[in-house]
Amino acid sequence: MTVKKSSPDRVPDRVSSLPPYIPGKPIEEVERELGFTPIKLASNENPLGPSPKAIEAVARYLAQSHRYPDAAGTYLREKLAARHSVEMNHIVLGAGSTELIQLLCHVYLEPGRAGLTSQGTFVMFPLAVRAAGGQALEVPLQDYAYDLDALAGRLDDTVRVVYLANPNNPTGTLFTATAFDRFLARIPESVLVILDEAYCDYVERPDYSRSLDLVRSGRYLMVLRTFSKAHGLAGLRVGYGIAHPEIISALNKIRSPFNVSSLAMVAAQAALDDTEHIRRSVESNRRGLAFFARELPRLGLRTIPSAANFVYCETGRAAKEDFKALLQMGVIVRPMGFMGLPAGLRITVGTEEENQRVIEALAKLQQSAAASAGRERSRA
Ligand SMILES: Cc1ncc(COP(=O)(O)O)c(C=O)c1O
Incomplete structure (x- = not known):
């Protein structure tokens, strides 16, 4: 049996008018597409795992x-x-x-x-x-x-x-x-x-x-x-x-x-x-926040002090495009258009190694953006 096209009588407008919540892709799917293991710093999870x-x-x-x-x-x-x-x-x-x-x-x-x-x-x-x-x-x-x-x-x-x-x-x-x-x-x-x-x-x-x-x-x-x-x-x-x-x-x-x-x-x-797990998690997060507060501005990115387990930053480009480029480098972050900030990327604080990997990927991104801006200028 086929269901006829949507009818306002079935799903009320307060629901049919909602934008669907689009979750991030499962990490396994991204891994299959890339052929290597990405790091996921997209949902403000604890990088040290469960208690x-x-x-x-x-x-x-x-x-x-x-x-x-x-x-x-x-x-x-x-x-x-x-x-x-x-x-x-x-x-x-x-x-x-x-x-x-x-x-x-x-x-x-x-x-x-x-x-x-x-x-x-x-x-x-x-x-x-x-x-x-x-x-x-x-x-x-x-x-x-x-x-x-x-x-x-x-x-x-x-x-x-x-x-x-x-x-x-x-x-x-x-x-x-x-x-x-x-x-x-x-x-x-x-x-x-x-x-x-x-x-x-x-x-x-x-x-x-x-x-x-x-x-x-x-x-x-x-x-x-x-x-x-x-x-x-x-x-x-x-x-x-x-x-x-x-x-x-x-x-x-x-x-x-x-x-x-x-x-x-x-x-x-x-x-x-498990106070020990909380203590380790908070301490690791504190180090990560300090690392990002130092490294993001060095790359020319705009960021603001964070009191949480993630940082918000802007590259000056559309965050959606930066998100795609970072994904290709195996780094999953979250572009913030769906929360009304299309210029913003949100990066969850990860382990020391993961934080380092994000910064390396962002550095590559900045370099290639600078190179293509240079090419544009010489063409003009
Ligand atoms: C401000 C805020 N509240 C609530 C939640 C969701 O928490 P929960 O997993 O308990 O539903 C989040 C998750 O990212 C959040 O950022």
């Missing part, structure tokens, strides 16, 4: 995989509650923090309501807003960072959710706890603020965040965290939210009861205890 304690825990638990997970996520939530000094009713688990972003939009938005964020930020939020039937509003970045004044100034009666990633993906910029306090003072409690702290483990600044104090004090706020970054568990899909209990109970009404797998939960519990 070894998490790997052991998963291996031990695998034989229990015929059982459904604990729908309440009791043990992991208990551990997180103790870690963050909150009651368990302040914590919800998600299949990655992106699932929680989607669920939050489904709870708080509908046609006639809007979700507000900045341009040049994590694309899953505006997509989730639109998928929920809401209107996605954005204000421009200022010097590659959130313009918190402009965001607060953009509020109107339709805005019900505001999303901020701190540090921001893809620019790696950060706002301080004091700046956030000033921002929150301008936001009515009828608006849900989502503060996405996916990269918090990498931030080493004392003025960074007091988000959990705000939740403890009863502020209507959702703080998102994930095990995908410093804990190295991106493939297992587990993240969590710490929030006002009303927000948690609303999410619990619509989330699928078994949204997080048992293996993800046992891995996350073990990873939380």
Whole structure:
């Protein structure tokens, strides 16, 4: 049977109008095309791999995989509650923090309501807003960072959710706890603020965040965290939210009861205890960030200080073309057009060897761009 061409009656416009999320190619496919092993620094994963304690825990638990997970996520939530000094009713688990972003939009938005964020930020939020039937509003970045004044100034009666990633993906910029306090003072409690702290483990600044104090004090706020970054568990899909209990109970009404797998939960519990793995990951990242901060400007690339596990840079050419050229050299990075920054490349901090390889590839790219610019000039 053939299905007739798309009909607006079947897939509603709020979904059919969405651009599809185009993921990076699987590394195995790129390897087959190139004939050699590329390095993948495209998705802000941990280059040191998963926490070894998490790997052991998963291996031990695998034989229990015929059982459904604990729908309440009791043990992991208990551990997180103790870690963050909150009651368990302040914590919800998600299949990655992106699932929680989607669920939050489904709870708080509908046609006639809007979700507000900045341009040049994590694309899953505006997509989730639109998928929920809401209107996605954005204000421009200022010097590659959130313009918190402009965001607060953009509020109107339709805005019900505001999303901020701190540090921001893809620019790696950060706002301080004091700046956030000033921002929150301008936001009515009828608006849900989502503060996405996916990269918090990498931030080493004392003025960074007091988000959990705000939740403890009863502020209507959702703080998102994930095990995908410093804990190295991106493939297992587990993240969590710490929030006002009303927000948690609303999410619990619509989330699928078994949204997080048992293996993800046992891995996350073990990873939380693996302070050594976190310490090594953060230290390795710190060295990598310093290396890129030194080497990228040497190649004539524009970059900005990053507080996360990736760096944002611009070559002055279209990032999409640079991405293709780097791919041919076996280096997979991410052009940022899909997040509204078509001039930008985002490079995940890798191991020392991987970082060196990216810089060598970028140096070749710069040389060949300079050579072709020279040829253009002599022809003119
Ligand atoms: C700001 C931000 N939030 C959330 C995520 C996704 O995390 P998860 O793997 O927990 O869904 C990412 C991933 O790149 C991110 O950059």
